[in-house]
Amino acid sequence: MNPGWLMAFRPAPMGASLTERVRGACGALLGLLLTGLICGRLDPGAASPLLIAPLGASAVLLFALPASPLAQPWSILGGNIVSAVIGVTCAHWIPDPLLAAPFAVAFAIGGMFALRCLHPPGGAIALTAVLGGPAVTAAGYGFVLKPVALESLLLTLAALAFHAATRHAYPHRQQPVRHHPHGTADAAPTQRLGVQAEDLDAVLRQHDELLDVSRDDLDSVVRQAEMHAYRRRFGEITCADIMSRDVVTVQSGTKLAEAWRLLRRHDIRALPVLDPARRVIGMVSDVDFLRSPELDLYEGFAARFHAMIRRPRAVRAERPEVVGQIMPRTVRTVPEGTHVADLVPLMADAGLRHVAVVDERQQLSGIISQADLIAALYRGGLGRGVAGRGSRAA
Template sequence: MKAFFEAFIPPPTRIDARQRAITMGGAFVGILLTAVVCGLIEGHFDLKWWLMAPLGASAAQVFAVPGSPMSQPWPIVGGHLLSALAGLACVHLIGVNSLSAGLAVGLAVMLMLSLRALHPSGGGTALFIVISHTSDWHFILFPVIANAVLLVVLAIAWHRLTGQGYPQRQTINGPHQLALHRFNPSDLEAALLTYNQALDISREDVEKLIELTEMQAYQRLAGEITCGAIMSRKLRTIMPRTRLGEAEVIMLRHDIKALPVLDDDRRPIGLLRLDDTSTSDRTLTADKIMRQSFARVKATDPATECLHILARGDRRHVLVVDADSRLEGLISKSDLMRALFHAG
């Protein structure tokens, strides 16, 4: 019984006072300026005729949860537009009664879902049209579309002003670069479709949450492991004047993907990768195309240092150097993943 009632208790919120103030200010400014601009367009300030009540719900959503798929520009504008069409159609075909009210909301939800424009307060627009006895088709243009477009424009300006990203693209970034990352964008897309729910969170946010969770797990598994404990010590290296054809033969013969380029004091000055040699003239020397920007760590550094280097971007190798910057070893993604696998 206790567990049943605990389900009704809301979880604690992590929204700080500053974010609450930003949200409140956005809702205030959004509704105020929408009302003022629409009033100037209409030529009078009778709120009843040019400001929709459901717009208040839209303001709460777009300023409080701007990352939600339902808070993006198309769901707001399209949701209200489609809902207004549904409400007006029911008023003209059925009249103003309980059947019309229920059918208007149901039809609005169906249209919004069909056109990927689900916006909760759209149902309120459909109901508002029925209970206000609205039958003028011009109501769709003004105030419905005018209200929705103005609110979206103001939301974009407010979020940019307060340093928050809006609108947010509802797409998925490329897959996490660590080899143990167990899903790719198509997997996540399929999972969301299988779940068959209108989640109030963007797919980008879902992916980011999973990545952060896995990164936290990797850091836990790494524990006290040092870079020196997982680095490869038996290395093949080349000099700056080594020709690419020769470097490629070395990598293919020893099944390695990269060669550190060292100076006369065994200090790394570059990194030559196998994919670099395959697109270049084999007679060139390594110093002509080697990567002069490369990651380096100390043997005593925790292995978690490599996590952040290899997790994103095009980094595939980390060089391990001593106190005099001389090469001691190399850590590849496979070295890191092998260590984490055995640590788990």
């Protein structure tokens, strides 16, 4: 006997931490408890079981595997309901239960595939509709509404509330398609090298087997693995190693003319905007000056620009006068210990030209430009090349 074949029966290691395991168990406990209590209050004299057995399998998916495509709200609601309908129909039209049961499960799988709501406990619900006993048989299609639809809905609502209370993402949102920051059809820069979306789709088609992980999650894992490999190859180069420390800054109330003079005098492209505690509240760049509605027309551009930054003789509420009126309302900062690899998606995909670096007190400690990042990547590449030649020479 081939020992390698026997090795396939070894249990795979569980990637979930102890906290995640306890959280999943507690979620199933609370979800099923609340579902049972509410159903008991709604129909205290019901002849059918208070909780149907397949709901336990649904609880495992909803609370222990909330990221699975099989555990999403449409999967549990649609999968359980369509399986119940098919199970009751098979029980009605096929007299022999031993024949009706496998047909019910097979048709339920086909129906869930067609409606994109595959949910493994749905097969058990289809089987229950056929072999559940006199109470289920007497209920007929009422079994679909109560207990199947009602308990599936209550358990889903319990899962939504529990995951929200424990700050866990559910339902699992699909990642939006990342395009070029300029709004063109080009893929994001970090998607043009390494494993691309087309490569992942091709492999999944060749695999031709349903995986219990969404395509978006698989793509995210691959890209995070690429970033991890980059850190391993290039070493621990952090933002503190490459940032500019002598930073020219402004405040929200700084006049536009003064901010523009600072940009020109120091030959820089962006100014961090700080509050009195030196915390970063914004970033104003030369592009923000050019985004003013008063500069939309090409005719007389220079005159319009100088008129905008020149101190007005009369106060006009609609005319921007200080930095706080033109700076973006959101600003992205990174801690000093952030690896430079983490800046690549921010500057390449999100289109940021400058990123402010903050210390543990969230105060400004430096700024990194795209040029700083390129220089760091270049130096890292040189170091790798030198190390590679040294190892070959040895």
